[in-house]
Every structure is written in structure tokens, then in C-alpha cells.
Amino acid sequence: MGLCYFINKYIIFQININYSKKLKMKKKILSLAVLMSTSLCTFAQNGVGEWSFMPKVGFNFATMTNDNDAGTRTAFTLGGEFGYVATPKVTLSFGAMYSQQGCKGKADGLNGTIKMDYINLPAVAAYRVTDNLSVKAGLQLGFLVNDKVKVSANGVNAEVGLEDSYKAAGMNVSLNKFDLSIPIGVSYDFDNIQLDLRYNAGITKILSAPGGDGTKNSVVQITVGYKLGL
16 A cells, blocks of 8 residues: 555545534534524514504595595605504504595686594504515594695685685585594515505595585505514
8 A cells, every 4th residue: 555545545534524524514503593593483472462662654645535526635644553462463553643634626716625634543453464464454533633725726825714614605514523434454564664555444424514425534544664662
């Protein structure tokens, strides 16, 4: 046996040792990854019973039902909600939102905007379909805090109270300052950021006249919020 034989044996021996070390290292890394994944899953499940707070801001696309002349008023909404993780799949939320609603219209050469701004108190249950996507439904109480009509024509603007405008026009229209609606929608979570799309379907009549069907709020709402743990 020559020197080359022993050198080859030594090289093969070193290769086997290095391979064995790398194999052990890979096994350790794999075990650590599994352990971390298990820990993360456990952490997510331990969210049950915890509270969070989420400030929110967004846009309303609001109109009124049973009025062929009613167009969409695009306006702001902002506020926040407290969330409670009831089960791994269900979260309950209780919020307060300042919501600019109403509608736009056009008649006899006049452009008009009915401004009806509310403090809304939604109570919503969210069911988590995937880790990021949830479907939502609930009940919302609304309290009217501002009602005006803005009319513009030929560059001239005027703004008066909603009830006063109907009285001035000789119309017997009742204004309901309480609104009950059903919010339904979906949300998508990006870590702590939540994008929410919902439709608030009015139940109560907000404007009504003798012999008429009355009108209800109809609002599509898009908001973005940031979830803070409590």
C-alpha cells in the first residue's frame, strides 16, 4: 500500500466526518424550526380571551333608499373599536364611529347634498375563514348629531338645517334622529393592519312623510385600522 492509498483513505474519512456534521446540523435546524412553528401556533391559540383596541379611518359611500333622485355622498368616517377573541375562530367587536352619511341629488338646476352625520355604535361578530380573512355581521345603533342641506347653483352656496328646509318648502317630513342598521362585510388582516369592507343596511326610516314609504340609510364603508394589544 502506497502513500496515495493512505491519502485517499484520509480524504474519504474527512469527507464522511464533514457530511455527518452537516447532517446533524440540518437535523438541529429542522428541529428548531418545528419547535418555533409549534410555539407560534400555541401563541395564536392563546389569544382567546384577550382584548385589543383598533383606531380606524376610512370612507363612506352613502345614499338613501326609496328615492330615485338620491345619489352617492362620499365622505369620511373615523373612530375605533374594542375587540375580544371569544374563540380561535370568533372575535367580537364593540366600536364608536363618527360617520358622515346622507346623499347627493340634483333637481331644477340645483345641486344638493343632504348631510346626516352620526355617532354609530356597531357591535359585530367576526368569523375567521382563513388566518387573514374574516366575514362579519352584527347590529349598529346610530345617533344623528348633524343634519343639514347644502344647495349650490351658479357658484352660489347655501346651507340650512334639514328640518327647516322641509318646513320652508311646505313639506310635512319627519326626521328620525335614531338609526338602526345591520352591518355585514369582510375584513383582511396584514399583521396588525386590518382592511375592512362592510355594508350598513338601514332598518329604521330616517325620513318619512304621510302616505310615503320613507327612506333608510344605505352605506358602503371602507376603513383601515391598526390593532393594538391590551
